[in-house]
Amino acid sequence: MQLFEDTSVRIAMSKFTIEQKTHTTAEVFYLNGFLDAHTAPQLESAIAGAISEGKNKIVVNFNNLEYISSAGLGVFMVFIEEVRAEGGDIKLTAMKPKVFTVFDLLGFPMLFDITDTEDEALTKFAS
Amino acid sequence: MHPERLAAIGDTTELERIRQFVEVKARSFGFSEPGIHKIALAVDEACSNLIRHSYQSDTSREFYVDIAEQDPNAFVIEISDTGTAFDPLNVPAPNLREYAAQHRKGGFGVHIIRMVMDAVEYLPADPAHPFNRLKLVKHLS
Numbered sequence: 001m002q003l004f005e006d007t008s009v010r011i012a013m014s015k016f017t018i019e020q021k022t023h024t025t026a027e028v029f030y031l032n033g034f035l036d037a038h039t040a041p042q043l044e045s046a047i048a049g050a051i052s053e054g055k056n057k058i059v060v061n062f063n064n065l066e067y068i069s070s071a072g073l074g075v076f077m078v079f080i081e082e083v084r085a086e087g088g089d090i091k092l093t094a095m096k097p098k099v100f101t102v103f104d105l106l107g108f109p110m111l112f113d114i115t116d117t118e119d120e121a122l123t124k125f126a127s
Numbered sequence: 128m129h130p131e132r133l134a135a136i137g138d139t140t141e142l143e144r145i146r147q148f149v150e151v152k153a154r155s156f157g158f159s160e161p162g163i164h165k166i167a168l169a170v171d172e173a174c175s176n177l178i179r180h181s182y183q184s185d186t187s188r189e190f191y192v193d194i195a196e197q198d199p200n201a202f203v204i205e206i207s208d209t210g211t212a213f214d215p216l217n218v219p220a221p222n223l224r225e226y227a228a229q230h231r232k233g234g235f236g237v238h239i240i241r242m243v244m245d246a247v248e249y250l251p252a253d254p255a256h257p258f259n260r261l262k263l264v265k266h267l268s
Contacts, residue, residue, distance in 0.1 A: 036171060105239055106221070106223065107223050
């Protein structure tokens with residue numbers, strides 16, 4: 001248990017990063033690390049920032065996300081109606097099975113467009 | 128010295144450490160990765176609710192996560208807190224479309240806990256037991 005007493009290790013463990021890229025058809029967010037009640041506010045402000053700039057077509061790429069709890073899922077619930085009302089959407093893509101399980105438990109596939117690949121999500125926005 | 132106990136404070140930075148603690152214990156108990164993930168997720172959800180809603184992120188307040196291996200087939204986690212009693216078993220299942228219409232971002236944790244664990248028991252504090260206790264049970268299948 002000594003491992004967890006080391007502050008530098010603890011900071012490294014709780015790492016969550018977001019990379020944002022503007023594609024011609026949508027704004028894409030790449031999530032990396034662990035998304036929980038501690039890190040979810042970071043994602044919420046990143047998406048809120050894009051929406052405030054009028055970017056309503058959003059793709060969230062989960063390829064490098066290792067973990068999600070319901071606090072992470074809640075972020076998408078906050079914005080989904082708003083972006084759809086303005087003709088946009090939040091499409092979720094490239095989830096690892098462990099991450100998809102959590103979305104599936106709560107019935108999110110019924111409400112959200114979840115695709116296997118980023119290209120698929122971008123193509124849907126283009127059409 | 129209580130080797131099966133983790134003491135944590137009312138701060139969401141603690142969640143990663145709590146998950147790590149529970150994962151290590153569940154793995155050595157004999158669970159495979161999907162089971163370990165479900166147990167860690169349930170404990171994360173319970174502690175997230177406790178830290179944010181009951182303790183209001185008050186870092187001076189402490190709670191405990193205990194592993195109680197009462198039965199060789201049942202992995203039991205007990206979360207003890209001194210907040211206002213809140214029985215998660217009284218929370219109705221969320222309606223996703225209603226929640227989206229209301230822009231609600233919370234209220235899923237309890238539902239996840241009930242879905243991934245085999246048994247959930249809540250014992251509010253009383254004069255004989257100063258802590259509220261949430262017991263989560265998962266059986267080795």
